[in-house]
Amino acid sequence: MPVKWEKLDKNKVKFEIEVPSPEVDTALARAYRKVVQKVKLPGFRKGKIPRRILEMRFGPEILYDDALEILVPDAYRRAIKEADLEPIDEPEIECHQLESGKPFLFEAVVEVMPEVVLGQYKGVEVEQEEVEVTAEHVDKFLEGLREQHARLVTVPEGEGAAGKGDMVIIDFKGFIDGQPFEGGEAENYSLELGSQSFIGDFEEQLEGAIPGEQREVSVKFPDNYMRDELAGKQALFEVTVNEIKRKQLPELNDEFGKEIGDFENLEELKADIRQRLEKTAQEQSERKLEDDLIRKISESAQVELPELLVERQVDRMMNDLEQYLRYQGLTLDKYAEFADKTVEEIRQEKRPEAELRARSAVVLEAIVKEEGIAVEDHELDRKIEEIARTYSDEPERVKELFKKQGRLQLLEEEIKLKKAINLLLSEAQVSTVKPSTE
Numbered sequence: 001m002p003v004k005w006e007k008l009d010k011n012k013v014k015f016e017i018e019v020p021s022p023e024v025d026t027a028l029a030r031a032y033r034k035v036v037q038k039v040k041l042p043g044f045r046k047g048k049i050p051r052r053i054l055e056m057r058f059g060p061e062i063l064y065d066d067a068l069e070i071l072v073p074d075a076y077r078r079a080i081k082e083a084d085l086e087p088i089d090e091p092e093i094e095c096h097q098l099e100s101g102k103p104f105l106f107e108a109v110v111e112v113m114p115e116v117v118l119g120q121y122k123g124v125e126v127e128q129e130e131v132e133v134t135a136e137h138v139d140k141f142l143e144g145l146r147e148q149h150a151r152l153v154t155v156p157e158g159e160g161a162a163g164k165g166d167m168v169i170i171d172f173k174g175f176i177d178g179q180p181f182e183g184g185e186a187e188n189y190s191l192e193l194g195s196q197s198f199i200g201d202f203e204e205q206l207e208g209a210i211p212g213e214q215r216e217v218s219v220k221f222p223d224n225y226m227r228d229e230l231a232g233k234q235a236l237f238e239v240t241v242n243e244i245k246r247k248q249l250p251e252l253n254d255e256f257g258k259e260i261g262d263f264e265n266l267e268e269l270k271a272d273i274r275q276r277l278e279k280t281a282q283e284q285s286e287r288k289l290e291d292d293l294i295r296k297i298s299e300s301a302q303v304e305l306p307e308l309l310v311e312r313q314v315d316r317m318m319n320d321l322e323q324y325l326r327y328q329g330l331t332l333d334k335y336a337e338f339a340d341k342t343v344e345e346i347r348q349e350k351r352p353e354a355e356l357r358a359r360s361a362v363v364l365e366a367i368v369k370e371e372g373i374a375v376e377d378h379e380l381d382r383k384i385e386e387i388a389r390t391y392s393d394e395p396e397r398v399k400e401l402f403k404k405q406g407r408l409q410l411l412e413e414e415i416k417l418k419k420a421i422n423l424l425l426s427e428a429q430v431s432t433v434k435p436s437t438e
Contacts, residue, residue, distance in 0.1 A: 001017070001018065001019060001020060001023075001075060001078060001079075002017075002018040003015060003016070003017050003018070003078075003079045003082055003083070004016040005079070005083050008109065010111075010304060010306065011088075011111050011112055011113070011114045011304065011306045012109060012110070012111050012112075013083070013085060013109070013110055013111075013112050014107060014108070014109045015076070015079050015083075015091075015107065015108040015109075015110075016105070016107055017075050017076065017079050017105070017106055017107070017108065018103050018104070018105050019071055019075050019103060019104040019105075019106075020103055021101055021102055021103050021104075023071065023075075023104075024067070024071065024098065024099075024100065024101075024102065024103065024104045025100060025101065027067040027070040027071045028063050028067045028100055030066075030067070030070055031063040031064075031065075031066035031067040031070065032051045032054065032063055034066050035054070035062060035063055035066055036048075036049050036051070036054060039054065039058070039062075041053070041054075041057065060099075060100065064098050067098060068095060068098065071098075071104060072093060072095070072106060075106075076091060076093075076108055079108070080110075085112045085113070086112055086113040087110045087111065087112050087113075088111050088112060088113055088306060088308055088309060089110060089111045089308055090110070091108040091109060091110035092108070092109045092110070093106060093107070093108050094106060094107045094108075111306055111308060113306075113362065113365070114303050114304050114305060114306060114362060115303070115304075116301055116302070116303045116362060116363055116365075116366035117301060117302035117303070118300075118301050118363070118366055118367065118370060119297070119300025119301050119302070120297075120300055121297045121300070121301075121367055121424060121427075122424070122427040123427055123428070123429055124293060124296055124297060124424070124427075124428050124429065125428075125429045125431070126289060126292050126293045126296060126428050126429070126430055126431075127289075127292070127430070127431050127432070127433045128285055128286075128288075128289040128430050128431070128432055128433070129285045129288060129289075129432075129433055129434070129435045129436065130285075130432055130433065130434055130435060131278060131281045131282045131285055131435075132281070132434070132435050133274055133277045133278045133281055137274075137277055138270055138273050138274050138277065141273050141277060142252065142269075142270070142273065145260060146249040146250055146252065146256075147247070147249065149249075149250050149256075149259070149260070150247040150248060150249050150250070151247070151248045151250075152167055152245040152246070152247060152248075153245065153246055153247075153248045154243060154244070154245055155211070155244040155245065155246050157210070157211050157212070158210075160210075160244070160246070161207075161208045161209060161210050161244075162193060162206055162207055162208065162209045162210070162241065162244050163193065163207055163208075164193050164194035164207065165192070165193065165194055165246075165247060166192070166193050166244055166245065166246050166247075167190055167191070167192050167193075167244070167245040167246075168190075168191050168193060168206060168209070168241055168243070168244055168245075169188055169189070169190055169241075169242045169243040169244075169245070170186075170188075170189050170191060170206070170239050170240060170241055170242060171186070171187045171188065171189070171239070171240040171242060172184075172185065172186055172189065172217075172237050172238065172239045172240070173185045173237065173238050174235050174236070174237045174238075175235065175236050175237075175238075176230070176233050176234070176235050176236075181229075181230065181235075183227075184235070184237070188242060191203065191206075193206060193207060196338065198219075199219050199220075199221060199222065199225075199337075200219035200220060201219065202217055202219050202237070205217045205218075205219075206239065206241065209241045209244075210241065210244070211241055211242065211243055211244055212240075212241065212242075213240075213241050214238065214239065214240050214241075215239050215241070216236060216237070216238060216239070217236070217237040217239050218234070218235070218236050218237075219234075219235055219237070220232070220233070220234050220235070221233050221234075221235060222337055222340055224336065224337060224340070224341070224342055225337055226333045226334065226337055252266065253266060254266050256269070257269035289425070289430065290421060290425065293424055293425065293428055294360045294363075294364065294421065294424070295356060295360065297363060297367075297424065298356070298359045298360045298363045301359075301363045301366070303359065303362055303363065303366075305355065305358055305359055305362065309358040309361075309362065310351065310354050310355050310358050311354075312358075313354035313355075313357050313358045313361075314347055314350050314351060314354040317350045317353070317354055317357075318332075318346075318347060318350065321335075321346075332346075361417075364417050364420050364421070365417070367420045367423075367424070368416045368417065368419075368420050371420065371423060373416050373419050373420055373423070374416070375412045375415045375416055375419075379415055380408070380411065380412060380415065381395070381399075383411060383414075383415055384398050384399050384402070384411070
């Protein structure tokens with residue numbers, strides 16, 4: 001199959017593909033067998049109209065769409081394989097006239113993975129932070145556990161005012177230009193002061209209040225507030241503090257250790273915390289080493305990064321953010337409101353990191369090719385077994401599911417990249433440094 005291709009601007013490539021006439025005739029014959037099952041013509045049973053009659057009655061064009069669906073994808077795939085290029089987007093196709101007995105010509109313009117000129121990627125000098133867990137780290141973790149197991153206790157009247165960290169039970173009613181507005185009223189609402197759950201300094205204006213006290217709270221809705229009718233408006237809230245609840249932390253003793261888990265005393269709990277913190281710190285140290293090494297190798301490579309790859313990485317990061325926010329009971333719009341930003345501004349903030357990640361991925365793939373890294377059957381099976389264990393499923397079922405979903409190739413690519421990273425780590429010159437104090 002004759003194929004010509006040329007580079008256009010940046011990472012775009014134009015193919016001129018000629019499909020031989022025998023393949024064209026075969027595709028038209030297949031198209032006829034499909035089309036004839038759908039056409040009704042008086043005097044002929046369904047599916048029995050001769051091709052000559054069908055083309056005379058409806059024109060040969062009746063077969064072209066189905067024939068093109070057969071010819072174009074197959075010829076395009078072969079052209080890509082022959083050129084040894086990796087598309088990153090769907091091609092723009094322009095077809096010439098399709099005729100029986102003649103070669104078929106079409107052009108395809110597609111954006112492909114960029115060429116990478118690798119810099120030094122073996123013997124790279126990189127630093128790894130020592131794993132250091134101190135008594136202060138353990139104590140801080142313990143305080144977090146105490147916070148998690150704290151009880152909310154009502155503050156008796158006359159024994160204290162509301163402060164940051166307290167839970168106030170309030171009634172409130174909001175007004176804009178002297179008129180109440182929808183959603184601006186509630187009774188016995190639980191609000192933790194300092195949580196920034198409410199707009200502006202609403203919570204700060206309730207600090208120092210006592211049970212039974214009434215206060216007026218003045219706030220301004222952010223200009224980018226999700227409800228357009230409230231955005232940028234000044235509002236006045238009439239607030240009644242019904243009750244104040246304060247956290248009561250459990251005492252740090254052997255009983256606390258027994259309540260937290262299967263520990264005989266507080267020292268056993270501390271030992272367990274230290275072990276977990278050391279494991280987490282080791283994982284973080286290794287992850288940072290890996291990230292720093294890949295980043296250093298990526299920066300030494302020469303590559304013109306396609307904008308499409310950066311945008312896709314931004315999309316992935318935004319999806320990750322949305323998923324995280326859902327777990328926190330928030331929407332992206334609400335998060336943007338709290339941050340006093342637009343969603344587009346948040347996207348733009350993620351671009352620098354997205355560019356680094358996209359560049360690293362492209363460079364790692366180039367190293368995979370340069371080193372001829374492949375995936376053995378047993379490596380793929382081992383990865384599938386890990387996934388199966390995670391979901392308490394059978395490896396055979398998981399493998400079959402991945403095969404049906406076309407995910408086996410993605411899994412193989414993941415294994416290749418991991419092998420490349422392990423190679424880079426084994427060849428790197430690693431020096432140990434004290435943890436940063438940031």
